[in-house]
């Protein structure tokens with residue numbers, strides 16, 4: 001395992017592609033103070049996920065050949081369930097605000113400490129960023145957004161806590177406090193009870209996305225207002241982690257990433273969602289095959305080769 005990570009380190013540090021999922025880790029060291037690098041990969045056309053491997057060969061090869069790629073559809077058989085309350089997961093508040101950057105491929109908050117302990121191994125929080133819509137599918141269903149909290153161990157191993165974000169319903173958005181289902185149905189009657197229920201907007205997200213329009217241009221940054229992290233940490237700790245070993249969802253698609261996808265869901269008000277959507281646009285890699293199965297891009301390459309052989313056979 002140690003060798004694998006050393007190899008990852010050597011391979012990935014050679015690449016010039018800025019990977020949002022790994023930015024600020026050893027795979028993509030943070031740029032000089034004051035600079036916000038702009039990603040050279042994207043989500044459509046010639047720089048999109050189908051061509052990531054070709055953008056930097058061999059650094060990005062795993063994007064096209066890896067067999068434990070992320071994101072995936074989080075169906076029962078692919079993950080292990082771990083109560084988050086049993087996991088050490090801490091995030092420092094940022095009372096003076098935090099740096100919030102537009103990397104072109106995502107918008108990212110540079111954190112100021114936090115830790116995740118997995119199997120007695122300590123991972124330090126580096127940053128969190130957002131995907132729109134969600135990259136993982138929640139048992140077959142895409143969510144409005146997904147937050148990735150990226151951690152790194154001393155040995156350079158990566159662990160990412162993924163948290164889905166949904167759009168708060170009008171009723172929930174109007175009420176700052178959490179309401180039980182019971183009081184909701186009493187208040188709104190049968191008709192409303194059938195509507196999808198999401199929580200009130202998450203204060204952390206409202207605070208961050210409140211200034212996202214100030215970094216609408218890739219390569220720009222802004223200081224957020226003070227950030228209190230306990231709300232999100234407490235929500236996550238009240239749920240479970242769906243654990244599996246996958247990859248970065250951005251180039252160089254390095255594997256050996258410890259994924260912990262939370263069953264807790266955050267919520268964003270419709271107004272904030274619109275704001276962040278207008279800045280991010282679309283930045284989700286397509287769902288990959290289940291861990292251990294051939295890479296989708298290999299399947300298609302083999303498929304075309306097989307088709308070519310069969311056509312040739314027919315012709316002969």
Ligand SMILES: *[C@@H]1O[C@H](CO)[C@@H](O)[C@H](O)[C@H]1NC(C)=O
Nearest residue numbers: 074075076077138139140263
């Ligand atoms: C996922 O969906 C299937 C049906 O599509 C259902 O049987 C299963 O219980 C669901 N799993 C979870 C964790 O909700």
Ligand SMILES: [Zn+2]
Nearest residue numbers: 020021148249
């Ligand atoms: Zn990510």
